[in-house]
Amino acid sequence: MSHPQRFQRTPLAAALGVALLPLIASPVHAQLEEVVVTATKQAESLQDVPISVNALSGDSMREQGIMTFDEYVNFLPNVVDAGNAPGMREIYIRGSATEQGSVTVSSAQGSAPGVALYLDETPVSFGGRNLDVYAADLERIEVLAGPQGTLFGASSQAGNMRMITNKPVIGEMQGRVDVGMSSTHGGDTSSNVEGMINMPIGDNLAIRAVGYSNRQGGWIDNTASTFTPSGPVIDRNSIGYGPYFRNFPDTVISSVSNTEEVKDDWNEATYNGFRVGVKWDVSDDWSMLVQHSSQKLDVEGSFLIDPSLGDDKSAKYQPESNVDEFDLTTLTIEGRVAGLDIVYAGGYLDREIDSLIDYTHYNNGGGYITYYLCSGNIYADPGPSNQNTCFDPRKAYSDTTTNERTTHELRISTDPDRRWRVMAGVYFSDVETKTLGEFQYYSSGDAFSDFQVQYYGAAAQSPYQLANETIPGVAGTNQVGPTGPLTTFYNDYTRTEEELAFFGQIAFDITDNLTATLGARKYDLETQLQGASNFSFGCRYGGNGGGGAADGFCNSHRFSNSPTDRFTALGAYNAGSLSDEQFLSLLNYPGAAGTYGGSAKEMFRGGGSNAATLQAIKEGRLDISSINSSGVTEEDDTIIRFSLDWRINDDIMVYGIYSEGYRPAAQNRNAGQLASNQSGIYEGYVVPAVATTDELENMELGIKSELFDNTLRLNASIYSTEITDLQVARFDPSNVAFLVFLENVGDAETRGLDVDFMWAVTGRLTLSGAASILDTELTAINEQLQGVSVPKGSELPLAPSFSGNIRARYDFDIMNGNAWVNAALVYRGETVTGIVGSAEFMTDTHNLAYGNDPGVSIQNEGGTFGTVETSNGSIPSNSRYVNDAATTLNLGLGYARDNWTAEVFVNNVTSEEGYVVQTAGKFTPESSMMRPRTLGLRFGYSF
Known part of the structure; x- marks a missing residue:
């Protein structure tokens, strides 16, 4: 069987040189195929949907070898992904970005994503760690740009990405096997194998099964290096606890080598998984589909490099890994009753992530380093005359996160051929995320033991750390067994989100060619963060120390932090059930002192006190109005969408849209704490209790056209969006708090133009491409972030002003088969990183710590960053790192005959x-990078 000539409707970009044009043997033109999408939750032609939609077909993905998250995002010019490694990425559409998520807080403690990710009908979004689904046997990927909140709900703020799987086909026996192998320049080899079979069972039942295994070899080398903590760096980052290095001129500072972790090509990723679906046509009007997907992603090593070391190199002092497993079971029932189409879609997602990362860089910017790193002499009097020893500086972070999501949606719709068309539905979701994070410090055992000898004179006493212990819990903690042997700091949280929404849409054909559509969504959303962060400060295990504790327990609760208790108290005060006097007497971990020993401290201690937090509430600097008496943040609102589309003729449609989107609020674990630095711009600063919902409003005009006898498809849209109360995550231990927190940076605008085309030049040559022109601006800055974030008028991060791609494919007959050559050229414009202007300060830290410059370009944003000084005594500029523009070229040559295909790329x-x-x-810059030149072969067999 010869390979059919196909012209896929897709924004996937590639380019073929002009040199191929003389090879065109015939001027015969071929029409483009229709592409059907479900962007409006109904099957419609791409050209009939008044939404900016990019559709990437499964055939196109297979032709281009697109298999993973970063690969298919790379071909969508209005989409950017950022993150640390496979399984640790987040999506941004049309420039609506603040900052990529930190892996140490990307689970229960971070912001919800602004772009929703769907696998068929089920949302699988996750802040900082979007589900990295391997693209096996996909029908297509749809990217809906702009707010889709009325139909798709929370997190569809800037758009959504939907991966649509191939479903079982009744009455047909189908199968396919694909294998591939490749080699990366300067790196390891990669290989993959995929198999699919579709089997009919009787006349009304079919089963479809897919399995895959893909090993992606690494190319980054973890090089030999030695790390010595920098006294000047640690001194300027000290915050309120522990002396300075400079007071101890005879300090002995230990160095550490990473000899045991040196390895070439250490960043590898392996995808293993399967999907099984069963479809049953119950009757002429009713059908049922059950699917189960299971995948394990195993990542070894780090995908980040140290730019000061040159290309493809890192210097990590701990092994790194990320094991990400998920199981997703879905049920879809479709039917028709009394002229109404009925769809039920339910899903249950169970995901578990186990990560280990090197955290040695915390020595370059974390607070309390002298406490963790050095011996008891650091606290002795008179101080400078005493020698001090600082121990092994290695640090690691270990994280276990589970995410369970249950969703139900029921919707009905009328006959799509009527003049009046109605869709209505109800949606419910229940999401629970649990995270257990342990910060492991190699120095703390020696440092704390020495501290005990200095102060208690007993060398045999247990060290002051949380190692090998079971921590007393509160509501929302999940610890089962003891902590690790090096644990010094411990996060144990549960975050819940529950949403109930009613949505509807009415479309009316004003004339045969003019249609108005109005949609709305009424939602009630509840979010809550519970659990605790436990510190080593003041721990006295086994009855050690004054006021000791029972064996195996710790009286550190006076220093620890429990959002469970904080939000219960803030909610009670908001509800009026807690008086001013009662608020002033609040204790951290109520009852802990009597049970576990030690003295209880005020709940809102840290940079302030209960009185200071109460004053912030009364002055309106701390908003607690959305917190109920149970400590739950409640939100409810109605968002709308309106569109008007005019079909000028059978080939051209123009449309206009007004739409709104939102994402959930997020509670802060250190809610209500005043900044530890109460000078300069931080005077009066208080950590918000809740980072409120940021809302996006979008105005858009678009055109969709099929021209020249359906040989050219040209679509374009121009848009303007306003974002209110844009959420951002911050980590500022030197000035504000020891814990990452979220807040609303201010307002922003994005304006842009999206264009895509496909042109069947002849029956053999097809060109396609897409481009995005983007302009972004921060239009207002929260008063608390003046001088910390980049100033008003600055561009948003990760938002290139221009990105584009172009693709060409030329088919020709040879040796009784079909051959093709294709090329893809992708350009991604220059961007900046981050919303907080700390680049110059981070570069100065790198210079002090390592004695060299990281070599990364910096863009000065004007003004100054905070109140800290650099090594030359000046306050650093408010500045951000620049990510240079990049252009990539992919080439392929393939051949198909009968049921076989082969391609070199x-x-x-x-x-x-x-x-x-x-x-x-x-605290110092690291960079992700593209995989270098990769040469490979692909083979396929279908039946």
Whole structure:
């Protein structure tokens, strides 16, 4: 069987050189195929949907070898993904970005994503860690740009991405096997195998099964290095607890080598999984589909490089890994009653993530480092005359996160051929995320033991740390067994989100060619954060120390932090059931002192006190109005969408849209705490209790056209959006708080133009492409972030002013088969990283800590960053790192005969680096990069 000539409707970009044009043997034109999408939750032609939709077909993905998250996002010019590694990425559409998520807080403690990710009918979004679904046997990927909140709900704020799987086909026996292998320049080899079979069972039942295994070899080398903590760096980051290095001129500082972790090509990822679906046509009007998907993603090593070391190199002092497993079971029932179409879609997602990352860089910016790192002499009097020892500086972070999501949606719709068309539905979701995070410090055992010897004179006493212990819990904690042997700081949280929504849409054909559509969604959303952060400060295990504790317990609750108790108290005060006097007497971990020993402290201690937090509430600086008496944040609102589309003729449609989107609020674990630094711009600063819902309003005009006898498809849209109360995550231990927190940075605007086309030049040559022009601006800054974030008028991060791609495919007959050559050229414009202007300060930290410059470009945003000083005594500029523009070229040559296909390909021909600087949770810059030039072969057999 010869390979059919196909012209896929897709924004997937590629380009073929002009040199191929003389090879065109015939001027015969072929019409483009229709592409059907479900962007409006009904099957419609792409050209009939008055929404900006990009559709990437399964055939196109297979032709281009697109298999993973970063690969299919790379071909969508109005979509950007950012993150640390496979399974640790987040999506941004049309420039609505603040900052990529930090892996140490990307689960229960971070913001919800602004772009919703769907697998068929089920949302699988997750802040900082979107589900990295391997693209096996997909029918297509749909990207809906702009707010889709009325139909798709929370997190569809800036758009959504939907992965649509191939469903069982009744009455047909089908199958396919694909294998591939490749080699990366300067790196390891990769291989993949995929198999699919579709089997009919009788006349009304079919089963479809898919299995895959994909190993992606690494190319980054973890190089030999030695780390010595920098006294000047640690001194300027000290916050209120522990002396300075400079007071101890005879300090002995230990260095550490990473010899045991040196490895070439250490960043590898392996995808293993399967999907099984069963479809049953119950009757002529009713059908049922059950699917189960299971995947394990195993990542070893780090996908981040140290730019100061040169290309493809890192210097980590701990092993790194990320094991991400999920199981998703879905049920879809479709039927028709009394002229109404009825659809029920339910899903249950169970996901578990186990991560380990090197955290040694915390020595370059974390607070309390002298306490964790050095011996008891650091606290002795008179101080400078005493020698001090600072121990092994290695640090690691271990994280276990589970995410369970149950969703139900029931919707009905009228006959799509009527003049009046109605869709209505109800949606419910229940999401629970649990995270257990342990910060492991190699120095603390020696440092704390020495501290006890200095102060209690007993060398045999247990160290002051949380190692090997079961921590007393509160509501929302999940610890089962003891902590690790090096644990010094411990996060144990549960975050819940529950949403009930009613939605509807009415479409009316004003004339045969003019249609008005109005949609709305009424939602009630509840979010809550419970659990605790436990510190080592003041721990006295086994009855050690004054006022000791029972064996195996710790009286550190006076220093620890429980959002369970904080939000219960704030909610009670908001509800009027807690008086001013009662608020002033609140204790951290109520009752802990009597049970576990030690003395209880005020609940809102830290940079302030209960009295200071109460004053902030009364002055309106701390908003607690959305918190109920149970400590739950409640939100309810109605959002709308209106569109008007005019079909000028059978080939051209123009449309206008007004739409709104939202994402959930987020509670802060250190809610109500005043900044530890109460000078300069931080005077009066208080950590928000809740980062409120940020809302997006969008105005859009678009055109969809099929021209020249349906040989050219050209679509374009121009849009303007306003974002109110844009959420951002911050980590500022030197000035504000020891814990990452969220707040609303201010307002922003984005304006842009999206264009995509496909052109069947002849019956053999097809060109396609897409482009995005984007302009973003912060239009207002929250008063608390003046001088901390970049100033008003600055561009949003990760928002290139121009991105585009172009693709060409030329088919020709040879040796009784069909051959093709294709090429893809992708350009991603220059961007900046982050919303907080700390680049110059981070670069100065790198210079002090490592003695060299990271070599990353910096963009000065004007003004100054905070009140800290650099090594030359000046206050650093408010500045951000620049991610240079990148251009990649992919080439392929294939042949098909009968049921067989084979292709040789080269991706990233010029080995473009495409660096993107990562700053979230970092103290010196690190960068992600593109996979270098990769040469490979693909084979396929279908039946």
